[in-house]
Amino acid sequence: MTGFRLRSFDSKAFTIFLAIMIFFTIFLFYPIAYVFESAFVIEGKITPAFFLLLFSDQFLTQSLTNSILIGVMVTVFTAVFSLPLAFLCVRYNFPWKTILQGLLLVPLVMPPFVGAIGLKQIFARYGSLNLLLIDLGLMNPRNPVDWFGGGFWGIILIEVLNLFPIMYLSIAAALANIDPCLEEAAESLGAKGFALFRKVTFPLTFPGFFAGAIIVFIWAFTDLGTPLIFDFSKTIPAQIFSMTQDIATNPMGYVLTIVALLVSVVALLAVKRYVGLRSYEMLGRGHVSRREKTLTGWRARAAMGILIMVVGVAMIPQISVILMSLAGKWFQTVLPTQYTTRYFSILLTHPVAGPSIFNSLFYSVLSTAIDITLGFVIAYMLTRRRFPGRDLLDSVAMMPLAIPGVVIAFGYLAAFSRTPLNAFVNPVPLLIVSYAIRRLPYTVRAAYAGFQQTSVYLEEAAMNLGASPLRTMRAITFPLILANVVAGGILSFSAAMMEVSDSLILAPQDQYYPMTKAIYEVNNRLSDGPFVASALGVVGIIVVAICFLVANKLLGRSLGELFRAG
Amino acid sequence: MVKVSLDHVTKAFGSVKAVQDVSVGIGEGELFLMVGPSGCGKTTALRIIAGFYKPDTGSVRFDDKEVNDLPPYKRNTGMVFQNYALWPHMNIYDNVAFGLKIRKVPSSERVDRIKRVLDIVRMREYAERFPNQLSGGQQQRIALARALVIEPSVLLLDEPLSNLDAKLRVEMRSEIRRIQKELGITTIYVTHDQSEALAIADRIAVMNVGCISQVGTPREIYQYPQNPFVASFMGEPNIIDGRIDTINKETGLVRVRIDEKLVLEGRLPRDLSSYTNGDKVSCFIRPETILGNEQSPQRFQVKVLETSYQGQTEHYSFELPDGRVLRAIGFNPSGHLVQVGETMTIELPAEKVMVLKQ
Secondary structure: OOOOOOOOOOOOHHHHHHHHHHHHHHHHHHHHHHHHHHHEOOEEEOOHHHHHHHHOHHHHHHHHHHHHHHHHHHHHHHHHHHHHHHHHHHHOOOOOOHHHHOOHHHHOOOOOHHHHHHHHHHHHHOOOHOOOHHHHHOOOOOOOOOOOHHHHHHHHHHHHHHHHHHHHHHHHHHOOOHHHHHHHHHHHHHOHHHHHHHHHHHHHHHHHHHHHHHHHHHHHHHOOOOHHHHHOOHHHHHHHHHHHHOOOOOHHHHHHHHHHHHHHHHHHHHHHHHOOOOOOHHOOOHHHHHHHHOOOOOHEEEEEEEHHHHHHHHHHHHHHHHHHEEEOOOEEEOOEEEEEHHHHHHHOOOOOHHHHHHHHHHHHHHHHHHHHHHHHHHHHHHHHHOOOHHHHHHHHHHHHOOOOOOHHHHHHHHHHHOOOOOOOOOOOHHHHHHHHHHHHHHHHHHHHHHHOOHHHHHHHHHHOOOOOHHHHHHHHHHHHHHHHHHHHHHHHHHHHHHOHHHHHHHHHOHHHOOOHHHHHHHHHHOOOHHHHHHHHHHHHHHEEEHHHHHHHHHHHHHHHEEEOOO | OOOOOEEEEEEEEEEEEEEEEEEEOOOOOOEEEEEEEOOOHHHHHHHHHOOOOOOOEEEEOOEEEEEOOOHHHHOOOOEEEEOOOOOOOOOOOHHHHHHHHHHOOOOOHHHHHHHHHHHHHHHHHHHOOOHHOHHHHHHHHHHHHHHHHOOOOEEEOOOOOOOOOOOHHHHHHHHHHHHHHHHHOOOEEEOOOHHHHHHOEEEEEEEEEOEEEEEEEEEHHHHHHOOOHHHHOOOOOOEEEEEEEOOOOOEEEEEEEEEOOOOOEEEOOOOOOOOOOOEEEEEEEEHHHHOOOOOOOOOOEEEEEEEOOOOEEEEEEOOOOOOEEEEEEOOOOOOOOOOOOOOOHHHHHHHEEEEEOO
């Protein structure tokens, strides 16, 4: 008894389905297929020759190892931090919890590589931390510690700090969704304390845990900006980036792109297979009442202390970026010795930085419009129509979650080079589409949840009273799911504003730079480069933070669940 | 006001035939109840009339016009959904006004009609509230008002009372009948509750596995069921199986051999042409007919196994001499009529024993 349908074969729905599939074919399958072809076909024959070349090149195999190691370590560290934190926040009440929990999400408002700029100022060989230790006589000024371990550990550090909120949100959502009966049943059978946690609670969080883990892994594994800031080029994304220079002649860029895609997809499939993730389950289900204990006395203070500490550490990159944007003079001292708003006024007249703000806003608004439209239509099709290919549409719409930005960006650059969409001529259309397609799952999910929560009977009641399907959509369905659609759109928008790999790879000319690319380029300039870049970063932080606040208001607790994979 | 007729209507979902070859006519201004267990196809039939499903075969007519291809929004039916389906983002006034706005009713007339319909359902003072601020019964009235205000040619009610508590259900069903008779709208009402159907219907259609088992007035349905399904769905009769011994074609009375010792006298349905000696039949005895005082020659000595006092009624289990158990109901018992363990005589007038072919 689902929905209104007069014909047994819904030809209208099928037509829309075909149109959407054509869009995906052009902008998702074709570029990837193009990369595959370039990597595997030499003079019309399929051969693994280039692929084997990869494994004979020590530099590239080292890059692959590094990238996988970075992905795995970041995932493990974020998990180790997030699990106790999520358990503490979901199961216990203590003073200031709401505010502190909100602050835990602050790292999400900035892409890791921007934080890396600030972090360098703090943790570099002659950065704030070492200078402070030298001042205190705890470190030899001749031989300060290299906290970044040549860049490798710096990358891991910044990514852990930046990505742990995603892991935290996933685990917290999973914990909050555990039906209390399941634990009570175990307790009634005698399980308690750590045994209860290990045998019942922890396994029940696996779906959420792995959903967060896979996003963190793919993100860290394919993060392009951070290695570039640390001048650590021995990673797959950095190599892909440098190979865009000779994209027409060097097949290795294609091979590396395929490797990045394969590792991500295999990781995702493995996780899916292991926990049997179901895509929409979490958003659709009503939340159960939780078992929250209120902490008092020293326990409450300890809980607050832990959270304040985590928030403090997690915000070091943000704070240092903000400090840098305001630092009139900050050289060989722990903190800036002078403060200024000069860098912000520079932004207004800067030939690259200023326009990049408008470029980013322009691209993001358009990509969000695409996401909202497509997200609404796809969610409508999935929830309200029956047509052949429904399951296919479902999985295709979620596919971009598993496809790293570098893969899409490299694919676009290569596949459309001989078409009117050539990014070397004008990258705007491809930038907008790449932003849109990567964040489409957010709006599809948000709208899907809205449709699911809105009973079909509400629509039927309108039609029964004489409203045409279009009028029903306008008067009933759309107003009812508006909050979801807007929230999903805002997330897409902020993600587009922060997008790194597409931006770095797809925009070669400076008049088209989006903000992230401008930050990267400006940072490379000598003298005040990093400071102007930080100021630009702060502008981005403010825009994205506002977006998050609004989305959070609209979506409430389901915000965290939008970050899940699957 | 229109007549509604279904003519050999069939509707399948995949391999499941939800409605099979249903033909029925509903008269102008009639309150027509469709009743049956869940999954019997009654809601599907209603949704076919509303236009939400198109029948695979057969035709649906409003008066003499076939409406098979008419989409729901052009049928001018007013439907009340089981969960009311009030739009949560509109207040009561806007919910009720929706259908009138669609019909471009001028605003002054609109205001009058909304006031009038809210008076009819006795909800005038709630116009500014939102659905979530109303109780279930109030929401139900608003759903009814929203359907009535457009002056539909047919009013369709899909289990309108199933979400209400027992007391409110009884109150609302007579309320619905009052309003229906006041406005004289042809009404089709779906329910699984047989007492609801008996209480308010002009006519009832009893449905089973996609087919209509019997159509008739409440009295006909209850007292003269045509088949075992209708007999056992309406009420909770005692059922005793046997074979026809002899038939009296004049009176319609029949003797049924239950076993070696026991022979029951009962009556056949009005159309007894298909019954012959030796047919396997079931005897249906309604529990409330057992404790009558009608000087019937058919009497049995029984032992009282159990009694259960329920206020208005008292329920008993009796053991027949051959060990069978009969359930009986006594009305408004002022004192203990019988005691557990004692033996007593009960009467089973042949008129009250309905004999139907298995």
